[in-house]
Amino acid sequence: GKALVPAIGAQGDMALAGAVSRSGAGQDSGLLVGIPANGITVSASLAEALEVPSDVLVDYTKPHVVKDHALLAIEKGRHVVIGTSGLGAADFAEIDAAARANRVGVIAAGNFSITATLMKRFALMAAKYVPDVEVIDYASAKKPDAPSGTARELAEALADVRKASTARPVSE
Structure with missing residues (x-):
């Protein structure tokens, strides 16, 4: 929300209708994210926020x-x-x-990162021609979602498009 509230406010063709934060409920969403007041009161729940037309x-x-x-x-x-x-x-x-x-x-x-978007696009293109693919996710041990959601989504997408594996156990 800290980036979204000012970004929407800066657009001439968009208007912020609501915001949700349990800890910030009742506060002005602009003030909550460090910009001038915008008149949008933060709701405590999504159900409450959806009562406002949007x-x-x-x-x-x-x-x-x-x-x-x-x-x-x-x-x-x-x-x-x-x-x-x-x-x-x-x-x-x-x-x-x-x-x-x-x-x-x-x-x-x-993942809205341009790097992650390009990585996924290029990996999916390559997976059509490469029989064996592997996703290695490097992250801090303290990261709450390990493996990352981006890595898991990429692995699922690669599994859908890749060629059949040619790998065989050494015993064969």
């Missing part, structure tokens, strides 16, 4: 809650942008089915 939910929360948030917003007729990694193919399938049933759009990009 078009799109942008969710950058944790993987264990983002799916439920997306499904609730879809049920309420909102389009959804998911900026959290860590969801699996089954999660995306459920979100996709709900979005189609409610005729709303969903963009899920767990």
